Amino acid sequence: MDDKHDSQVPQARSDDTLREERSFLHNAILFYAVGLMFLLVAGIVWYAAKVLLLLFACILVAVLLYDIAQRVQRWLHWPHGPTLALVVVLLLAVLSLAGWLMAPQVSRQVGDLTMAIPQAVDRIRAEAQQYPLLRSLLVNLPPTDQLMSQAASMLSQAGLVFSGVLGAAGNIAIMAFVGVYLAAQPHIYLDGLVTLMPHRKRQRIQEIIAELGRTLGQWLVGKAVTMVIVGAITALGLSLLGVPLALTLGILAGLLDFIPYLGPVIAGVPAVLIAFAESPTLALYTALLFLAVQIAEGYLLSPLIERRTVSLPPALTIAMQVVFGALFGLAGVALATPLTAVLAVLITMLYVQDVLGDPVKTPSEH
Numbered sequence: 001m002d003d004k005h006d007s008q009v010p011q012a013r014s015d016d017t018l019r020e021e022r023s024f025l026h027n028a029i030l031f032y033a034v035g036l037m038f039l040l041v042a043g044i045v046w047y048a049a050k051v052l053l054l055l056f057a058c059i060l061v062a063v064l065l066y067d068i069a070q071r072v073q074r075w076l077h078w079p080h081g082p083t084l085a086l087v088v089v090l091l092l093a094v095l096s097l098a099g100w101l102m103a104p105q106v107s108r109q110v111g112d113l114t115m116a117i118p119q120a121v122d123r124i125r126a127e128a129q130q131y132p133l134l135r136s137l138l139v140n141l142p143p144t145d146q147l148m149s150q151a152a153s154m155l156s157q158a159g160l161v162f163s164g165v166l167g168a169a170g171n172i173a174i175m176a177f178v179g180v181y182l183a184a185q186p187h188i189y190l191d192g193l194v195t196l197m198p199h200r201k202r203q204r205i206q207e208i209i210a211e212l213g214r215t216l217g218q219w220l221v222g223k224a225v226t227m228v229i230v231g232a233i234t235a236l237g238l239s240l241l242g243v244p245l246a247l248t249l250g251i252l253a254g255l256l257d258f259i260p261y262l263g264p265v266i267a268g269v270p271a272v273l274i275a276f277a278e279s280p281t282l283a284l285y286t287a288l289l290f291l292a293v294q295i296a297e298g299y300l301l302s303p304l305i306e307r308r309t310v311s312l313p314p315a316l317t318i319a320m321q322v323v324f325g326a327l328f329g330l331a332g333v334a335l336a337t338p339l340t341a342v343l344a345v346l347i348t349m350l351y352v353q354d355v356l357g358d359p360v361k362t363p364s365e366h
Contacts, residue, residue, distance in 0.1 A: 049328050053335055054171060060220060060338060061179025066186060067217030084184055105247060116244065120273035186213075208349050215310055215341050215364040222309035223258060230257045230264075230297060237289045241282065243275045253290075257297075259334055261318055264294050310341060310363045 045052060069084040076083060182189065190209055197205050231254020238246035249271045256263035268290040276283035320340040324332030344363050352360045 050331070053328060053331050054174065055178075056335060056339070057171075058175050058178040059182065060216065060335075061175050062182030062186065063213055063216045064220040064224070065179055065183035066213070067221055069183065070217075081184065084180075088180060102247065116274050116277060117270055120277035123277050124273070204354070208345070211349065211362055211364065212342060212345050215345050215362065216338055218309040218364050219338060219341055222305040226297065226301060226305060227254045227257045229301060230254050230293060233293055233296075234267075234290070237293070238271065238286065241275075241285050241289065242278075243271065243282065243286055244278070245274060249274070253293075259321070260337055261314065262321055262333065264290060264297075312337065312340060312344065312363060316340060316344075 065084060065087060069080060069087045072078075072087055073080060073083040076086075078086075190206075193209070194202050194205050231250050234253040235246050235250020238249055243249065249267070252270070253264065253267040256267040259266070268287065271290065272283050272286050275286035317337055317340060320343075321333050321336040324336040324339060326332075341363055348360055348362050352358050
């Protein structure tokens, strides 16, 4: 009896050892598989960054159109298809009318702007020569022509906005058509994505996708309202101050306001330069105007809009702009904020809520 019992003990130990070895081997294979998958995804993102950013921009256009159509649909009680068609037609009509009214003036001012900025830089150089400290700082700066060439080179590397996959016109066309198709029948693509997931995870994936759409839609609508207001106030203020090319500079300020914190600074530089070409006093007033607009946006306009949309921490937004800008250039900077919103939702729902079990709210729920 004891001999039989003694023979079973080594057998049990052998089985436990075998299970431990299998578990270790399974974990090791899983670890290396996850690591290999991460490297593969990172390589795809790195080498196809421009294409992926363009696809993300298409998704943003689709989310914006779908969100606007949903808001109009609640008012008109129409089906989704006719409502989306109405939204697209109205947007095209507004853009066409604005282009017909402002295109000649904007086109002329853009040409004047390309000539005015080098002249303003030359005048600043001449004024700075009168002061020893500024003169020593300007010694290491390249000539004006080289500065403008470097600026044009930076803009050409923006990828998505300026050159990208098929050029600016091609990218805009892709964003428009793909965005409309995605907004018209989003469930076809989303259902196809969900079917790739395990059955027990599909409901959660649907919840995450819905939250992503809600977060991006709210952020885009709020940002569109902010851009229009900032552009209009800037153009009006510059016009009242007597700054040349006020309309073009106002449109530029409104477009660059899509990039929080950094965009207004970039938009203010050419305006101050052109104003300085008129007089240093006008340049000071122009800088104060941009500062006042940004203070009003930061402390009045944005808080009011973010109460009904999405709120992201300023430090996190700026940090992600630096990271995406270093990785993907100006296109990464332009899309850093919506990408940050997407990452915030994914981390909150997949890790904080599901893994850690903390009932933390998503950005759209704050």
